[in-house]
Amino acid sequence: MKLPPQKTKIVATIGPATKSKRMIEKLIKAGMSVARINFSHGTFEEHAKVIEAVREASQKLDRRVAILADLPGLKIRVGEIKGSYVELRRGDKVILTTRDVEGDGMVIPVEYKDFPRLVSKGDTIYLSDGYIVLKVEEVRDTDVEALVISGGKLFSRKGINIPKAHLPVEAVTPRDMEIIEFAIEHGVDAIGISFVGSVYDVLKVKRFLEKKGAGNVFVVAKIERPDAVRNFDEILNAADAIMIARGDLGVEMPIERLPILQKQLIRKANVQGKPVITATQMLVSMTTEKVPTRAEVTDVANAILDGTDAVMLSEETAVGKFPVEAVEMMVKIAKVTEEYRESFGMVRMREFMEITPQKGAIKEAITRSIVDALCTVNIKYILTPTRTGRTPRLISRFKPKQWILAFSTDERVCNNLMFSYGVYPFCMEEDFDERDIVRLIKGLGLVQSDDIVLMTEGKPIEKTVGTNSIKIFTIA
Numbered sequence: 369m370k371l372p373p374q375k376t377k378i379v380a381t382i383g384p385a386t387k388s389k390r391m392i393e394k395l396i397k398a399g400m401s402v403a404r405i406n407f408s409h410g411t412f413e414e415h416a417k418v419i420e421a422v423r424e425a426s427q428k429l430d431r432r433v434a435i436l437a438d439l440p441g442l443k444i445r446v447g448e449i450k451g452s453y454v455e456l457r458r459g460d461k462v463i464l465t466t467r468d469v470e471g472d473g474m475v476i477p478v479e480y481k482d483f484p485r486l487v488s489k490g491d492t493i494y495l496s497d498g499y500i501v502l503k504v505e506e507v508r509d510t511d512v513e514a515l516v517i518s519g520g521k522l523f524s525r526k527g528i529n530i531p532k533a534h535l536p537v538e539a540v541t542p543r544d545m546e547i548i549e550f551a552i553e554h555g556v557d558a559i560g561i562s563f564v565g566s567v568y569d570v571l572k573v574k575r576f577l578e579k580k581g582a583g584n585v586f587v588v589a590k591i592e593r594p595d596a597v598r599n600f601d602e603i604l605n606a607a608d609a610i611m612i613a614r615g616d617l618g619v620e621m622p623i624e625r626l627p628i629l630q631k632q633l634i635r636k637a638n639v640q641g642k643p644v645i646t647a648t649q650m651l652v653s654m655t656t657e658k659v660p661t662r663a664e665v666t667d668v669a670n671a672i673l674d675g676t677d678a679v680m681l682s683e684e685t686a687v688g689k690f691p692v693e694a695v696e697m698m699v700k701i702a703k704v705t706e707e708y709r710e711s712f713g714m715v716r717m718r719e720f721m722e723i724t725p726q727k728g729a730i731k732e733a734i735t736r737s738i739v740d741a742l743c744t745v746n747i748k749y750i751l752t753p754t755r756t757g758r759t760p761r762l763i764s765r766f767k768p769k770q771w772i773l774a775f776s777t778d779e780r781v782c783n784n785l786m787f788s789y790g791v792y793p794f795c796m797e798e799d800f801d802e803r804d805i806v807r808l809i810k811g812l813g814l815v816q817s818d819d820i821v822l823m824t825e826g827k828p829i830e831k832t833v834g835t836n837s838i839k840i841f842t843i844a
């Protein structure tokens with residue numbers, strides 16, 4: 369077998385342009401690692417079909433794909449607009465209303481009953497990730513009258529941001545809980561919590577999952593409001609992974625702060641060994657064009673150099689004209705860029721040692737010592753038997769140039785390793801041992817006699833102990 373050309377993981381949002389089996393197969397072949405379903409759009413019926421199609425295609429092609437269910441959360445949205453969009457021009461007066469109407473040029477429905485209570489005269493309202501800007505002129509019972517400051521095409525169901533408004537503190541809504549139940553029933557691997565405000569949002573979802581016997585579902589905390597940035601350390605600690613959701617974050621905070629914030633959040637997630645997804649507008653011009661802009665290509669490359677585990681596509685694959693090309697483009701950028709990060713290992717480790725406290729876990733010491741070994745011996749693969757996925761994730765944070773082959777008996781653990789840079793998971797039979805691993809990778813042609821590999825172990829092997837040793841050996 370051949371391992372993928374790139375170690376960076378690719379999250380692709382499935383939508384109208386890609387929900388068919390044929391398109392999902394194409395995305396998988398192109399390199400999609402995670403299929404994201406945005407529950408802000410579409411119906412349960414559609415989503416159930418997508419889930420089934422992803423599982424079928426993944427099985428047919430023998431390529432592992434995780435499924436991420438992204439919750440709507442607290443986002444206020446525009447309702448349905450006649451003919452799917454209206455063109456708003458600078459100087460136009462519009463009425464945003466909570467009345468149940470279909471939108472046209474003058475009247476725009478808003479799907480949030482308390483909307484008029486959130487704004488007052490003079491406030492700025494952003495539509496469609498900040499693409500359109502309005503200024504509030506008058507607030508009435510169900511209506512908000514506003515002036516278009518900066519115009520553009522406004523499509524149905526686009527987001528509304530009012531950075532000044534104080535939204536309810538709890539980000540996880542009753543509707544989100546219903547979606548989580550649906551997701552569990554349909555065997556989704558991971559849940560993305562939108563607009564996380566504090567650690568309690570993460571814990572609420574975690575507790576619910578545990579109660580439902582789905583404690584192994586991955587919880588991805590989406591960082592997209594200032595509260596989440598402020599409470600980031602606690603959120604990171606409780607979540608399994610994070611997403612830098614730059615779409616909303618870039619409206620809720622001064623957009624010019626994004627680049628540095630992205631680097632800071634990625635570094636913190638790396639130190640903790642939690643996968644991080646960089647999301648939104650990465651190749652957005654490919655929604656309509658076959659070739660991305662130089663700035664977009666550079667953005668993808670820079671996110672990888674920052675240490676992101678995964679890069680994400682939204683409208684590019686959900687509604688775009690070139691979804692397969694967008695995934696292929698990310699693969700190409702990743703492949704070329706990753707070659708230039710080799711030397712990061714030691715530098716990063718020194719930084720990590722300065723940040724992490726001395727009273728770290730045994731795994732912490734073991735995974736650090738691997739970096740040293742990789743610099744000393746010509747090691748072909750890092751082999752990690754794992755129960756929870758923790759060990760391969762702790763190694764992945766150093767972004768080694770070797771693949772980390774992970775071996776687990778748990779399908780869900782394998783799927784969730786699809787979020788981690790450079791990790792290739794294999795699902796094993798119960799009670800597998802070192803010989804089974806070597807037999808498997810030899811059989812697949814990944815290694816030959818005389819190749820040197822590094823394996824992490826929990827000794828004694830018959831007991832449930834965490835990883836506490838490494839072994840470097842030559843394949844017989």
Ligand SMILES: Nc1ncnc2c1ncn2[C@@H]1O[C@H](COP(=O)(O)OP(=O)(O)OP(=O)(O)O)[C@@H](O)[C@H]1O
Nearest residue numbers: 381382383384406408409410527615682683686687
């Ligand atoms: N399942 C779907 N059905 C229809 N359209 C979709 C679907 N998923 C995504 N889209 C379209 O692709 C666009 C980009 O997707 P994306 O997931 O970034 O959504 P978003 O509306 O910007 O909100 P969010 O902040 O929740 O990500 C959406 O605005 C929507 O127009």
Ligand SMILES: CC(=O)C(=O)O
Nearest residue numbers: 613614615616647648
């Ligand atoms: C992905 C997402 O929710 C955002 O960028 O806002």
Ligand SMILES: [K+]
Nearest residue numbers: 408438439440
């Ligand atoms: K969402």
Ligand SMILES: [Mg+2]
Nearest residue numbers: 592613615616
């Ligand atoms: Mg968002």
